[in-house]
Amino acid sequence: MQIVTGGVLAPKGYKAGSVAAGIKKKKLDMTVLVSEEPATVAGAYTTNVVKAAPVLWDQDITRADHCVRAVVVNSGNANACTGAQGVQDVQATANHVAQQLNIEQKEVLVCSTGVIGVPLVMDTVLKGASDCLAHLQTGATAATDAATAICTTDTFSKEIAVEIEIDGTTIRIGGMAKGSGMIHPNMATMLSFITTDATVEKAYLQKLLGTTVIDSYNMISVDGDTSTNDTVLVLANGTSKAPAVTAGSASEDAFVKAFRYVHTELAKMIVQDGEGAGKFIEVTVKGAQTKEDARIMARSIISSNLVKTAFFGSDANWGRIICAMGYSGATFDPNLVSITFVSEAGMIVVLQEGTPLKFDENLAKKILQENIISVVITVGSGSVEATAWGCDLSYEYVRINGDYRS
Amino acid sequence: MQIVTGGVLAPKGYKAGSVAAGIKKKKLDMTVLVSEEPATVAGAYTTNVVKAAPVLWDQDITRADHCVRAVVVNSGNANACTGAQGVQDVQATANHVAQQLNIEQKEVLVCSTGVIGVPLVMDTVLKGASDCLAHLQTGATAATDAATAICTTDTFSKEIAVEIEIDGTTIRIGGMAKGSGMIHPNMATMLSFITTDATVEKAYLQKLLGTTVIDSYNMISVDGDTSTNDTVLVLANGTSKAPAVTAGSASEDAFVKAFRYVHTELAKMIVQDGEGAGKFIEVTVKGAQTKEDARIMARSIISSNLVKTAFFGSDANWGRIICAMGYSGATFDPNLVSITFVSEAGMIVVLQEGTPLKFDENLAKKILQENIISVVITVGSGSVEATAWGCDLSYEYVRINGDYRS
Numbered sequence: 001m002q003i004v005t006g007g008v009l010a011p012k013g014y015k016a017g018s019v020a021a022g023i024k025k026k027k028l029d030m031t032v033l034v035s036e037e038p039a040t041v042a043g044a045y046t047t048n049v050v051k052a053a054p055v056l057w058d059q060d061i062t063r064a065d066h067c068v069r070a071v072v073v074n075s076g077n078a079n080a081c082t083g084a085q086g087v088q089d090v091q092a093t094a095n096h097v098a099q100q101l102n103i104e105q106k107e108v109l110v111c112s113t114g115v116i117g118v119p120l121v122m123d124t125v126l127k128g129a130s131d132c133l134a135h136l137q138t139g140a141t142a143a144t145d146a147a148t149a150i151c152t153t154d155t156f157s158k159e160i161a162v163e164i165e166i167d168g169t170t171i172r173i174g175g176m177a178k179g180s181g182m183i184h185p186n187m188a189t190m191l192s193f194i195t196t197d198a199t200v201e202k203a204y205l206q207k208l209l210g211t212t213v214i215d216s217y218n219m220i221s222v223d224g225d226t227s228t229n230d231t232v233l234v235l236a237n238g239t240s241k242a243p244a245v246t247a248g249s250a251s252e253d254a255f256v257k258a259f260r261y262v263h264t265e266l267a268k269m270i271v272q273d274g275e276g277a278g279k280f281i282e283v284t285v286k287g288a289q290t291k292e293d294a295r296i297m298a299r300s301i302i303s304s305n306l307v308k309t310a311f312f313g314s315d316a317n318w319g320r321i322i323c324a325m326g327y328s329g330a331t332f333d334p335n336l337v338s339i340t341f342v343s344e345a346g347m348i349v350v351l352q353e354g355t356p357l358k359f360d361e362n363l364a365k366k367i368l369q370e371n372i373i374s375v376v377i378t379v380g381s382g383s384v385e386a387t388a389w390g391c392d393l394s395y396e397y398v399r400i401n402g403d404y405r406s
Numbered sequence: 407m408q409i410v411t412g413g414v415l416a417p418k419g420y421k422a423g424s425v426a427a428g429i430k431k432k433k434l435d436m437t438v439l440v441s442e443e444p445a446t447v448a449g450a451y452t453t454n455v456v457k458a459a460p461v462l463w464d465q466d467i468t469r470a471d472h473c474v475r476a477v478v479v480n481s482g483n484a485n486a487c488t489g490a491q492g493v494q495d496v497q498a499t500a501n502h503v504a505q506q507l508n509i510e511q512k513e514v515l516v517c518s519t520g521v522i523g524v525p526l527v528m529d530t531v532l533k534g535a536s537d538c539l540a541h542l543q544t545g546a547t548a549a550t551d552a553a554t555a556i557c558t559t560d561t562f563s564k565e566i567a568v569e570i571e572i573d574g575t576t577i578r579i580g581g582m583a584k585g586s587g588m589i590h591p592n593m594a595t596m597l598s599f600i601t602t603d604a605t606v607e608k609a610y611l612q613k614l615l616g617t618t619v620i621d622s623y624n625m626i627s628v629d630g631d632t633s634t635n636d637t638v639l640v641l642a643n644g645t646s647k648a649p650a651v652t653a654g655s656a657s658e659d660a661f662v663k664a665f666r667y668v669h670t671e672l673a674k675m676i677v678q679d680g681e682g683a684g685k686f687i688e689v690t691v692k693g694a695q696t697k698e699d700a701r702i703m704a705r706s707i708i709s710s711n712l713v714k715t716a717f718f719g720s721d722a723n724w725g726r727i728i729c730a731m732g733y734s735g736a737t738f739d740p741n742l743v744s745i746t747f748v749s750e751a752g753m754i755v756v757l758q759e760g761t762p763l764k765f766d767e768n769l770a771k772k773i774l775q776e777n778i779i780s781v782v783i784t785v786g787s788g789s790v791e792a793t794a795w796g797c798d799l800s801y802e803y804v805r806i807n808g809d810y811r812s
Contacts, residue, residue, distance in 0.1 A: 048732035050728050081757075083760060117757075117762040226733035305799075319522030327452075327454045330455075355489060394808075397711075398800060398801050401712055402715040
């Protein structure tokens with residue numbers, strides 16, 4: 001597996017056009033991603049009961065058994081809690097793009113991110129979509145523009161692409177994502193778009209996405225609030241002409257590995273750019289009885305406000321870590337737990353099989369003052385492990401989310 | 407029901423002695439509460455898998471079928487994650503107090519709150535307990551001293567007492583509690599102690615406490631982290647000589663009402679004094695299908711970091727509220743939800759049966775700049791309601807919990 005440039009446009013047969021349509025004040029705020037050939041599609045969505053209108057639209061499409069050709073995304077307005085108007089607006093957007101591309105409405109996916117409860121200004125959105133379609137391009141610059149257009153208060157655009165061989169034919173998987181942010185103090189949204197020129201059968205793709213989501217996006221947390229708009233879409237257009245990836249095919253392992261890598265790296269970028277985040281925290285729980293126990297404990301730790309503020313303060317506060325494991329719902333014996341902090345500045349064991357160790361506070365502080373910190377925990381109940389990724393909780397998080405809407 | 411002074415010593419037959427033993431630098435940090443007569447006892451404890459040594463001790467006592475005479479509490483050290491030494495230290499403390507009171511070790515409950523993972527300095531604790539016993543007193547001042555001695559970074563002591571009549575005899579219920587705080591950046595603990603001179607049979611008392619906890623302490627949240635030490639203890643010593651309170655007795659309703667009032671008021675004081683809290687938020691969810699749905703939604707709202715930072719910023723951000731309801735796990739139709747903000751400055755409806763209303767932002771801001779704010783939500787699925795209490799998430803919370811241990 002090789003990492004390549006070009007993000008979501010690295011695979012063959014995809015183009016994107018992005019513009020500043022005027023939903024945000026100035027910045028790029030719309031993109032249309034088009035596949036030259038009909039692409040099989042898989043989707044994963046927020047579990048929130050309150051689902052934004054575009055989420056409902058995309059769910060219907062990815063549940064049905066047909067291919068797609070385009071994805072329209074706007075940032076600046078989530079089109080969530082907008083009632084019947086919101087549903088109409090999604091349809092109108094899809095219809096508009098379909099007409100211009102001479103395809104069917106049901107081949108157009110729609111995603112939105114931004115403020116909740118405010119209807120879209122449809123003149124702006126439709127003109128923006130037309131402008132995007134007038135500027136469809138391939139290449140790394142166009143991909144980065146697309147990755148930028150889907151951002152809200154993200155501080156960097158999030159892209160990745162990899163290349164593998166399938167029976168002698170090169171295929172690529174590319175992706176872009178946006179994380180937690182807002183242009184108006186309101187709900188953030190996680191959006192992630194993956195393209196590939198591999199040929200992948202729909203049912204297989206959907207199943208693979210389902211298992212991948214569990215260990216990538218579901219293992220990150222910025223603030224514990226599950227958005228109304230979270231969406232992951234995968235398009236596979238087969239343009240590489242490589243043999244189809246399917247259960248038991250020769251290329252399955254390599255494809256799955258590359259697919260998971262792309263999703264996991266995008267998920268990690270999202271927390272790295274979490275609102276107000278200064279530090280990236282990786283928590284690995286080893287020696288758990290079940291995979292689910294390992295996941296639950298790792299996720300509970302990175303979601304704890306007390307753990308997150310301790311990282312903000314560079315405090316080797318292992319008591320908060322074991323406490324968060326304790327209320328996670330997982331099964332373990334506190335007397336067998338060991339906790340180690342690791343970063344570029346060194347490594348320090350603070351708890352060894354339930355016994356607190358006297359440790360060098362200065363070294364601990366140095367380790368925790370780094371921007372990338374790993375916590376390795378062994379619980380001694382079994383042999384399964386899981387990793388979760390999070391960030392610290394800073395003054396800046398409170399400032400971003402506490403500022404009165406202006 | 408009448409509110410009276412005297413806190414935990416308002417009921418007959420209780421004394422307390424409190425001292426600055428030296429576990430904290432200067433402040434009162436130990437108290438011993440003694441019942442003249444053997445008291446029936448009920449307890450409710452943290453659900454955290456990691457339970458502090460005193461929690462394990464108290465659980466054994468309140469599960470057994472005997473009365474108790476004393477409760478020893480220290481603040482400044484939680485005696486949590488202290489292994490076998492911690493268990494021995496609890497026993498030694500109970501034994502020490504039992505010998506001096508000429509009672510059995512199993513009649514002495516022990517509670518601790520403060521830093522995790524540091525063994526108690528037992529010379530200090532045992533001398534402190536002796537000093538407390540040498541200063542046992544009745545009266546409002548002694549009660550306030552006790553309520554102060556159990557505090558960590560609480561900014562005020564939390565006491566309440568009420569009086570009702572049972573068949574012509576006056577009985578009282580008194581209580582004290584401590585909330586979230588720390589003397590060292592580490593886990594906070596919720597402790598609550600209730601006394602009554604009513605006669606209450608043990609099984610009845612335990613059952614009543616169980617149902618009371620669900621709608622009082624379990625409906626508050628400061629930061630979503632469940633402590634290793636949370637403990638609620640109720641002592642009923644029968645000193646009033648009033649007829650026993652039991653299922654179906656004439657006085658049952660009045661007693662239950664007063665009992666629940668005392669617990670709920672203490673729970674509310676705890677969030678009012680939550681770390682860094684500037685605002686007290688009451689969230690009532692009405693019209694739910696089941697009581698559990700109403701509770702889950704109300705609790706999800708007051709636990710959301712995004713909702714809490716919006717209150718900090720006086721932002722009428724109803725999108726975050728309905729979003730937190732949406733991921734709570736409760737069943738409801740977003741199209742039937744109405745949301746109203748209420749405070750001394752007025753009242754404003756922001757969402758009416760799923761439709762966002764245009765509202766006066768200036769009035770909304772005034773309402774949310776108050777220190778006590780109610781949110782009333784109707785979901786239109788049924789006729790059940792529940793209330794939860796929380797606080798805002800401020801810079802001060804991050805400062806308190808992010809400061810490096812010094």
